[in-house]
Amino acid sequence: MKVSGIKYLANQGIENIWKNKMMAFATFCVLLISLLLVGCSALFYINMNSMILGLGNQNEIAVYLYSNTPQERVAEINAQLVELENVDTVVYNSKDEAYQRMQNQISQGKEIFDYIDDHEFMPDGFSVTVINNDQIENTTEIINQIAEVEVAKSSPQVAQFLRELRRVVTIIAGAVIIALAVVSMIMISNTTKASVFARREEIQIMKYVGATNAFIRTPFFVEGFVTGFFAGAGAFLITWAVYRSVYNILLDQGTLMNAFGVASVIPFDDISLIVGAAYLLIGGFVGALGSVVSTRKHLNV
């Protein structure tokens, strides 16, 4: 086919949107709602996952060295811990800091500290956070094997709970997203079918004058793609506005909400490119596919 022919068919597709504006608008709305349903569910899941991971990152390994460990060795162990595969951060807690903390934790009978002038009995220690909370037990085990480490403790129950929580959230979110995607596909399919059905005679006429299936489908493809693309753009703008508002509200809650891992909610700017591209491409693709597939039945003339 000549370039002018392709241009003609593309123009026809765009003109058809205007000529069939009511049906195009219906398709646009259905696509927009479908994209929003699935997109927002996916974003909700991603953030839940991030929050759970964030909570996991607050799960630390408390490392205590023997109190007689020389300072040079303490520095070496610090470096050794940083090098460990699953270790994210290592914070050194000196004997003095440990002593200070102990003082703070005791509310009554603080006079006892007046009789203590040497902090040497307190251990040096580290607070270690891990990259993968699921592996925290293994990492604790490795740290325990260092000779100078008296004890390294973590809370595997927390890791276990968070792991379980993530699993449940993934299953529920996956089921919801799949269900919404299926419902959306049915809605889109019915709308595009209705849209194409209204023009079935037009398709038949084209067949009678010798148009190939590809020739008939191309404008429908362009029409569906453009409609879906704009629906994707609309869904992106709505998501952007709503997401930013919710994000700001959550941030304003400050420390209270941080206990639930709100600090790990992903800022929209970090994911805007992926979300935008996903909306536009999925919108365009689903719109085009729905439109083209719906013509199939009417092409058998």
Added chain:
Amino acid sequence: MVELQNVSVTYSSGVDALNNVSLKINDGDFAFVVGSSGAGKSTMIKLLLKEIDATSGVVTVNGYNLNKLRKRKIPEFRRTLGFVFQDFRLIPSMTVYENIAFVLRVLDAPIKLIRKRVPYVISLVGLQSKTNSYPDELSGGEKQRVAIARALVNDPQLIIADEPTGNIDPELSYEIVELLKGINDQGTTILMVTHEHDLVRHFGGRIINITDGEIVYDEVVMGINDEILPEVELAQSMENAASVPYQTALGTEPNGSELPLIDDVIAAITGASQNDGGGAE
């Protein structure tokens, strides 16, 4: 050229729509296909458009053996034809120009040719002033003229007209058939399905009568009385009428009563008076 050899069509419901039909329409012919509702006319049209397949027999149209024609070759075959339908079948969202140009677009014709050819065929059907009108803005007769222009624009070997006058005023029907006759004079084969016996009687030509899926009459005549069209036994007697030169019927005045020759023949056969027939079916 259209050729049906011992063609039968039986629908899945068990209905025999065509029964062992043989027919040959040569290049340049003008043929009327007549018959009552359910006689098999529409089935024949569907066969010729390759919309359905014959249950048995061979269908050849414009050199294409439709029995062996692959699905992907159907568009190529249909481009050798022109169609005119009773309900016009114009694309409502396209103007007169666009409806006609669409056929050439399908052929991937150069823009220059489209810009030259489309106005030409529009002028042939006398619709220059309606070039940019939409089908909704046209009368029935005008719509049908657009449909004829569309059928004509790719210079087809054969035009199939299925009840082209069925949805328009009787007086305009003559214009439409005149138009088709004019196209036929240029060498295009025309196959026109109709049940308007007044038209057939007026224009004459080759008449093919289908009844109960069989061709019961196929002759070239100057004119014919609609009362006897469905009558098989009378059809046999009409062979005499076939001897009347076809050409002499053309170009006569558009009033059936001015065809005394054929009416005399009919009167001789039926014993009826000249003025008895003439009502539409």
